[in-house]
Amino acid sequence: MDVLPNEEEQMVKNLAREFLEAESPPRLARDMEKDEQGYPPELWNKMAQLGWFGMSIPEAYGGQGLPLTYLALILEEVGRCIAPVPFHSTVVPALTVASDGTEDQRQEVLPRVSQGNLIMTWAFQEQDPRLLPEAVNVQAVADGDSYIISGTKMFVDNFNVAEKCLLACRTAPASTDNQGISLFLVNSNTPGIAHTPLVTLAKDKQSRVEFNQVRVSKSNLVGELNQGWPIAQTMLDQATVLLCAQMVGAARKDIEMAIEYAKNRVAFGRPIGAFQSVQHMCADMTIWVDGAQLLTYEALWKMDQGLPASIEVSQAKAFCNDKCQAAVRSSQVLHGGMGFMMEFDLHLWYRRVTAWTMRLGTSFEHRARVSRALIDQPGKVWLGMDQIPVA
Amino acid sequence: MNFAYTPEQETFREEIRQFIAENVTSEILAEVEESGVRSRGPKTRDMYQKIAGRGWIGISWPKEYGGQGGSRIDQYIVEEEFGRIGVEVGGAGSGAPAILAAGTEEQKKYFLPGLIKGEISFALGFTEPQAGADLAGLQCRAVRDGDEFVINGQKMYTTRAHSGSHIYLMARTDPEAPRHKGISIFLVPMETPGITVRPLWTIQNDPPAPRRTTYGDRRTNEVFFEDVHVPASCMLGEENSGWYVGALGLNLDRVGASRYLLSVQRDEDIINWVKENDMGGYGPSRDPAVRDRLAELWIEAQVCRLMTMRSMSLVERGGTFTYEGSAEKVWAPEHGVKTTETIAQILGSYGQLLSSSEDNIEGGIFAHNLMGAFQSGINHGSAQVMRDQVARRGLGMPRG
Numbered sequence: 159m160d161v162l163p164n165e166e167e168q169m170v171k172n173l174a175r176e177f178l179e180a181e182s183p184p185r186l187a188r189d190m191e192k193d194e195q196g197y198p199p200e201l202w203n204k205m206a207q208l209g210w211f212g213m214s215i216p217e218a219y220g221g222q223g224l225p226l227t228y229l230a231l232i233l234e235e236v237g238r239c240i241a242p243v244p245f246h247s248t249v250v251p252a253l254t255v256a257s258d259g260t261e262d263q264r265q266e267v268l269p270r271v272s273q274g275n276l277i278m279t280w281a282f283q284e285q286d287p288r289l290l291p292e293a294v295n296v297q298a299v300a301d302g303d304s305y306i307i308s309g310t311k312m313f314v315d316n317f318n319v320a321e322k323c324l325l326a327c328r329t330a331p332a333s334t335d336n337q338g339i340s341l342f343l344v345n346s347n348t349p350g351i352a353h354t355p356l357v358t359l360a361k362d363k364q365s366r367v368e369f370n371q372v373r374v375s376k377s378n379l380v381g382e383l384n385q386g387w388p389i390a391q392t393m394l395d396q397a398t399v400l401l402c403a404q405m406v407g408a409a410r411k412d413i414e415m416a417i418e419y420a421k422n423r424v425a426f427g428r429p430i431g432a433f434q435s436v437q438h439m440c441a442d443m444t445i446w447v448d449g450a451q452l453l454t455y456e457a458l459w460k461m462d463q464g465l466p467a468s469i470e471v472s473q474a475k476a477f478c479n480d481k482c483q484a485a486v487r488s489s490q491v492l493h494g495g496m497g498f499m500m501e502f503d504l505h506l507w508y509r510r511v512t513a514w515t516m517r518l519g520t521s522f523e524h525r526a527r528v529s530r531a532l533i534d535q536p537g538k539v540w541l542g543m544d545q546i547p548v549a
Numbered sequence: 550m551n552f553a554y555t556p557e558q559e560t561f562r563e564e565i566r567q568f569i570a571e572n573v574t575s576e577i578l579a580e581v582e583e584s585g586v587r588s589r590g591p592k593t594r595d596m597y598q599k600i601a602g603r604g605w606i607g608i609s610w611p612k613e614y615g616g617q618g619g620s621r622i623d624q625y626i627v628e629e630e631f632g633r634i635g636v637e638v639g640g641a642g643s644g645a646p647a648i649l650a651a652g653t654e655e656q657k658k659y660f661l662p663g664l665i666k667g668e669i670s671f672a673l674g675f676t677e678p679q680a681g682a683d684l685a686g687l688q689c690r691a692v693r694d695g696d697e698f699v700i701n702g703q704k705m706y707t708t709r710a711h712s713g714s715h716i717y718l719m720a721r722t723d724p725e726a727p728r729h730k731g732i733s734i735f736l737v738p739m740e741t742p743g744i745t746v747r748p749l750w751t752i753q754n755d756p757p758a759p760r761r762t763t764y765g766d767r768r769t770n771e772v773f774f775e776d777v778h779v780p781a782s783c784m785l786g787e788e789n790s791g792w793y794v795g796a797l798g799l800n801l802d803r804v805g806a807s808r809y810l811l812s813v814q815r816d817e818d819i820i821n822w823v824k825e826n827d828m829g830g831y832g833p834s835r836d837p838a839v840r841d842r843l844a845e846l847w848i849e850a851q852v853c854r855l856m857t858m859r860s861m862s863l864v865e866r867g868g869t870f871t872y873e874g875s876a877e878k879v880w881a882p883e884h885g886v887k888t889t890e891t892i893a894q895i896l897g898s899y900g901q902l903l904s905s906s907e908d909n910i911e912g913g914i915f916a917h918n919l920m921g922a923f924q925s926g927i928n929h930g931s932a933q934v935m936r937d938q939v940a941r942r943g944l945g946m947p948r949g
Contacts, residue, residue, distance in 0.1 A: 159551060159552065159553065159554055159558075159622055159858060159861065159862065159865075160550065160551050160862045160865065160866070161550060161551075161552060161855060161858045161859050161862050162550065162859065162862050162863070162866070163550055164550065167550065227550065417944050417946070420946065421945070421946060421947065428947075428949070429947055431940075431946045431947055432946070432947040432948060432949040433949060434933075434936075434937065434949065436946075437936065437937060437940035437941070437944075437946050438933070438936040438937075438940065440939075440940050440944055440946060441876075441879065441935075441936040441937075441939035441940045441943070441944070442879075442936070444872075444876065444939060444943060444944060445876045445879055445880050445939065448856070448859075448876060449849075449852035449855070449856070449880065452852065452855035452856065452859065453848070453851060453852065453855065455550055455552070456552045456851075456855060458550075459550050459551065459552045459553075460552065463553070473847075473848045473851055476844070476845070476848055477848050477849075477852065521845075522841060525840075525841050525844035525845055525848070526840070526841070526844070528844040528847060528848065529840040529841065529843055529844040532820050532843065532844065532847055533820065533823065533824055533834045533840060533843065536824075538817075538821045538824075539817065539820055539821060540633075540817050541813055541816070541817060541850055541851065541853075541854050542629075542854055544553075544559065
């Protein structure tokens with residue numbers, strides 16, 4: 159039992175921070191909000207040279223084969239510097255291809271992702287925004303050696319620059335045993351696909367993507383036909399915990415800025431940070447982000463051990479949603495009018511952390527998952543038990 | 550990072566649970582509830598002897614002072630498992646860390662084995678009528694007289710004064726010095742002539758709070774010192790260094806199994822209760838609002854656990870706390886209060902019923918918790934003082 163990063167983990171984190179603080183100043187995040195592509199290829203290429211995209215991709219496919227924790231520690235720093243790169247949306251489907259793709263799919267995707275030559279994304283959410291199998295209604299219908307895909311996906315991250323998209327489709331009617339979902343790897347330039355940019359709080363690049371009779375080869379099926387839900391669930395859990403890491407990093411930097419500001423801003427003849435009301439806000443903000451970080455690390459650690467971790471992921475995301483939001487809101491409050499001003503950088507962090515609370519599961523959704531495990535399974539529960547029984 | 554106990558530690562926990570299931574009966578627990586250190590009943594003494602026979606007393610303490618020289622995590626597991634049933638085992642308790650750090654060889658040899666076995670326990674003589682959170686303002690005087698000190702003054706909210714064997718007393722030895730620099734600590738037997746203990750009854754007394762209630766103490770005390778003569782050898786650490794000696798113990802007192810359990814046991818209790826109880830068809834476990842709140846409480850309780858584990862990790866690494874102990878002491882007690890108040894809204898009218906009421910729920914523990922939980926955010930450093938420490942020590946914010 160040692161819940162703090164070990165020397166190696168800390169080193170990876172420190173190196174990532176050093177690099178990003180030099181290469182990804184807030185101005186870059188600001189500029190990319192207005193950029194059509196939304197990311198600077200130079201920064202992307204430098205990150206690729208550091209081997210970050212292949213961090214948790216197996217060595218046989220050009221990656222480093224390291225546990226997810228290492229990838230998350232880097233994404234924590236990416237969040238800290240709000241680096242505007244399609245990192246999260248690329249590694250998430252790549253990890254799924256690594257675990258569930260065919261050999262051909264792995265050969266096609268993974269070496270290119272590791273080298274930084276392939277930007278990817280994935281699409282799950284639709285009109286019913288819940289991350290549940292019954293919310294998937296984009297249809298894929300067999301037709302000879304192909305599937306014909308029709309329907310609309312929402313909130314697809316970086317679709318504007320992604321070459322490939324891992325897509326959750328319905329291939330059989332919704333059933334109580336959660337069958338009937340299948341995953342397809344689709345080239346985003348396939349005829350019949352149209353996307354519309356969404357204007358979001360974070361001013362990031364998300365799209366509504368329409369599939370109109372899109373023909374995809376059967377060889378693009380990832381995993382077994384109709385058995386895609388468990389794969390998607392693992393992908394969503396990984397995506398969620400990696401987003402938690404980003405949120406923790408961004409919220410930490412955000413509150414550090416507020417604490418620094420409070421130490422220097424003079425009002426009523428003293429730094430406002432000398433007032434206890436301000437000190438106590440700062441103490442709470444620190445405690446909240448600490449808690450979010452500890453829950454995130456525990457979920458990551460369980461995943462890396464190959465243990466069931468969906469409850470831990472939900473614990474982390476529900477807490478991150480509530481407490482990282484509260485922390486960055488307090489930072490805004492401490493900055494007074496400054497936090498509201500376009501020219502001041504703080505809002506870059508505030509808008510991102512706030513937007514991320516709404517991605518990959520609301521607090522209600524995640525707490526519903528936790529309560530199902532706690533309440534609907536027989537037997538007593540206690541804190542620190544090895545494994546919470548999962549519904 | 551490593552968030553797991555080792556297989557050996559897991560087995561060890563199972564062994565303790567089995568021991569408790571086989572040996573600790575409800576009659577013993579009822580007797581424990583009635584007894585203090587000075588009045589242990591025969592069943593209680595017998596239980597402690599069996600526990601000692603397993604080598605579970607003072608696991609992480611040095612062998613030469615009656616411990617086992619083992620790991621802190623093992624000790625934590627013992628304290629946690631016995632803590633869940635409301636029995637204190639072998640953590641040596643308040644005062645012991647400071648004695649190990651600052652005591653003379655004679656003091657260590659005398660006090661530590663007794664504290665570990667539970668044959669000695671300290672009443673904490675810090676608080677006074679005019680010195681609570683602002684402890685450095687304490688006025689109880691100790692005046693040197695040759696090889697002795699003569700103590701005069703009053704202590705308040707001294708919970709164990711009637712049950713403990715000694716008092717861990719902070720007194721002013723130099724009234725001319727700056728406040729923090731004129732204080733010394735004395736380890737004084739409670740039966741020393743001139744000490745008078747007067748009970749202060751709490752709101753938990755009638756009817757009595759059930760065992761395991763958060764701050765279910767039925768009484769605390771006032772302690773009066775009138776020309777109490779003690780040998781100078783009672784002093785712990787250097788004369789006038791008591792403020793700093795006391796701080797050695799306090800940080801460790803604020804973390805660990807027993808404080809953690811104070812804040813999270815009701816979370817486990819209420820979840821396990823709603824799973825088994827339908828309340829005449831209402832079914833709180835099916836109520837979406839209740840489910841959402843229970844999950845929220847559970848997640849916050851996990852944060853309590855992880856903060857405790859963070860403190861344990863720091864101790865295991867041989868590091869020191871900058872703000873982590875204080876952070877835990879803000880988060881966990883306030884969480885415990887939130888849980889207690891949320892449970893009241895789940896149970897509704899039944900949540901009012903105290904221990905002597907026939908229709909009560911779980912012996913009335915949830916109702917009694919409403920009278921005690923908020924104390925956990927006050928004792929051993931209030932949440933407000935702890936926030937000051939997080940801000941000033943942890944974040945380097947300026948003093949006002």
